[in-house]
Amino acid sequence: MLTVSILAVALAAAGCSKNTGEDDGTGDQTEASTQTATLAENSDGPAPEVPGAKKGGTVTIYTSGDFEHLDPQQNYVVPAQTTGTNLLYRTLTQYRENGDGKLEVVGDLATNTGEESDGGKTWKYTLKDGLKYEDGTPITAQDVAYGIARSFSPDLPNGPHYAQQWLAGDADYNAKYKGPYDGGAQIPPNVEVPDAKTIIFKFPEPHADTPFLAAMTTVSPVPKAKDTKVQYDNRPFSSGPYKIKEYRRGQQMTLVRNENWDPKTDPIRHNYPDQYVINFTRSAEQASELLIADQGANQAALTMQDMTIPASVYPKAIADTSAKSRILTGPTQFVWLINFNTQRVKDLKVRQALNYAIDRQGMLKVWGSYAGDPGTTLLSPTTSGYQKYNAYDGGTNGNIEKAKELLGGKKLNLTYAYRNTERNQAIAAFLRSSFQQVGVNLNIQPVDEDQYYTVIGKKDNQFDMYMSGWGSDWPGGGTVIPPLWDGDRIVPEGNNNYSYLDDPKVNAEIDRILGLSDLTEADKAWAELDKDIMTRLAPAIPVIYDKQTTLYGSKIGGIYLSAPYGNSGLNNLYVK
Incomplete structure (x- = not known):
């Protein structure tokens, strides 16, 4: 086993950047x-x-x-x-x-x-x-x-x-x-x-x-x-x-x-x-406007990770020389997923169909294209051992015909819960409109922001789909795959396995990888299991690799x- 005295492992690099060749207006492209x-x-x-x-x-x-x-x-x-x-x-x-x-x-x-x-x-x-x-x-x-x-x-x-x-x-x-x-x-x-x-x-x-x-x-x-x-x-x-x-x-x-x-x-x-002074009453739009204006007490203010500059304000922020210089930006270790509650959405073809149907580019425009990149894997690219793949490649805007083919003409009603913020309201409306094209009607229901993860973490929650963000707690896939996908860890409440996936093969492989003493071998195995989970089970739709963009x-x-x-x-x- 690798001893702790020489332990060196990969972690998300927030400050490293390299030119991607695409300019979103900030002049500071990072990957x-x-x-x-x-x-x-x-x-x-x-x-x-x-x-x-x-x-x-x-x-x-x-x-x-x-x-x-x-x-x-x-x-x-x-x-x-x-x-x-x-x-x-x-x-x-x-x-x-x-x-x-x-x-x-x-x-x-x-x-x-x-x-x-x-x-x-x-x-x-x-x-x-x-x-x-x-x-x-x-x-x-x-x-x-x-x-x-x-x-x-x-x-x-x-x-x-x-x-x-x-x-x-x-x-x-x-x-x-x-x-x-x-x-x-x-x-x-x-x-x-x-x-x-x-x-x-x-x-x-x-x-x-x-x-x-x-x-x-x-x-x-x-x-x-x-x-x-x-x-x-x-x-x-x-x-x-x-x-x-x-x-x-x-x-x-x-x-x-x-x-x-x-x-x-x-x-x-x-x-x-x-x-x-931590203020809980401002919307992302209001807070961003105050920081762009940069007056009085707001000269010594900042927004948190959950207050990414909204799309409605971003053009104004980058057009203002002072505000543009005060944007804190860089990739993070978080991946945003649309989870299926597999206790309720049991049909694999339905889950695969919506993976094909997802319009990631359209969703990013609503989310803020400067605040992330299209995501197709469960592990973030920041994770050691990460392997790039797309199990359901519907192109940049989704493959509606492939999704309809998998659904076989069925019309479905699904309930989508969302965190009640401006950004997530817009995402919910976008998903409802987008999935209507394949015959899926989303009943969208808000959940109070300060209760959201508590609510979807209850095994008996009554929702079919919801969005969650997850990043590694410390380096490597061992703090991503086990908490999110190990069915043996499901409890009545306080779950992180928001899809409630309980697959014997996945559970056994998690146990095997956790027993490995070679961390490099483990990193490779987590990436392979990532692909297996999505290809074989499709318990979620990976949508966005997160990027911090706050003022x-x-x-x-x-x-x-x-x-x-x-x-x-x-x-x-x-x-x-």
Whole structure:
């Protein structure tokens, strides 16, 4: 097995670009590539100073709706993840980056990226000295273990499931343990906490990529005394450089400095702004217009990944010299898919027909052609081992006749759920119009933005189709194919397998690949399984390889496109 000391793996390169020969008006064409992430030898703080940075001022962030979950153990959507990991809470490890293309995994709460033994089954982490919560109480290894224990609770079903499954040695991680509530143990299975500074994971199987798992919000510490269970979404207790001053759900959140955060313990974060104001009330169009105008408080504002410049505003943005220079753009690791709920859309020919019928170029025009590229695979081109293919090549605008042939003259009524935002409203209307040409009537139904993934993650949801975006949690296909397509991982709620695909051959191949010690061999196998899933089962329609295209104000400094999160990095921001 490749040992962690020499682990180097491919990760989405947000900052690398090369000319594609096509100009969309920005003059800055990018295409996805891969990048090497390494494990750092030095995890000491403080983080290097950002050139030109100074303290003071307020940064305003516009995001298209409230966070689905800010509770670290349920946090799994990019804007909330970035806010959480950059500003509010810390993890055992984290990514050190500043947009220069170099990416390292460093010890965050921990002194290093982990000490491996027993062939990769055992991992030991030692916490740094001087770690404190916002009230000045010490952060302990017991708190980290308790946070992980919470993630097992059926009351908190959303969020990543890697830690739970690895520790239980089973996709059904609740078979023997259901978290710390109702008399459950405060420390999860296969975790040892010999003292306040030490936490040890003893996995039933080897996991060479544990340093990447340790950067997930699942391993954020939660003090038991502050745990409000499902209400923790409303007020997570800060271990990071900022804390919540005010949170009015659906309206606004204000973050102020956490005076008990010690920069000497933190190798990645800063606390330059006096405060952050996160506004949930503006549409993408409204926020983009405010940032183009660049007046008053909006000079120190930015939009998040979910607020891509809309097609209605984009021409105005690139026609304005100042605004054009303030567009943060680059490929991300995300692929947007139209999922079929295979529990309901059982006919393979129907799923294949709509794969042939999809008009990717037309859809991109609605989405914003500057904000992505046509996608035909489950894995992003940023993924190590990626193989290009198109299992249902209907041309750039779809093959209506082939789709009709597969449907055999049948007329269908299908229900399509969409995230209730301007962009997704337009996409839903486009798909309804487009699929009418092949005899499929889409009944389109909105779902509140701050509930969307929770709703479609319920196994008994009543929708036939819906769109989702997924990017690798850390390098390689092992954080894409298993969570999205492993039928053994399907649970009543909190699913990431939104197609509810449960194919014995796919499940067995996932298990086989996860057991490979050669990561290069595994990368190739994930790409082959990607093609098999689409060719044999067609559980989704891949449509778009994502590209970040957002705006920021003229007084924002230290901004960059974060490779692990595909979003604006917040840890280096300052007000000029």
